[in-house]
Amino acid sequence: MQKDGFDNDQYLQEQSAAILERAAAFGDKLYLEFGGKLGFDYHAARVLPGYDPNVKLKLLQHLKDKIDIVI
Helix, strand or coil: CCCCCCCHHHHHHHHHHHHHHHHHHCCCCCCCCCCCCCCCCHHHHHHCCCCCCCHHHHHHHHCCCCCCCCC
């Protein structure tokens, strides 16, 4: 049975892989800018069923050993 809605685990896997791949292509230096809210994005959660309002923060936590963060 197919699961309806946003898949947060798939988002984390695919975004992590894409970010690390892009960083490798640029000599392990990649500057990213996140659109929308970084955390507590309840608008996206209302628009995308199943979306975790803190999935972007979880993405950064997932990559924490491989990245430096500047806010």
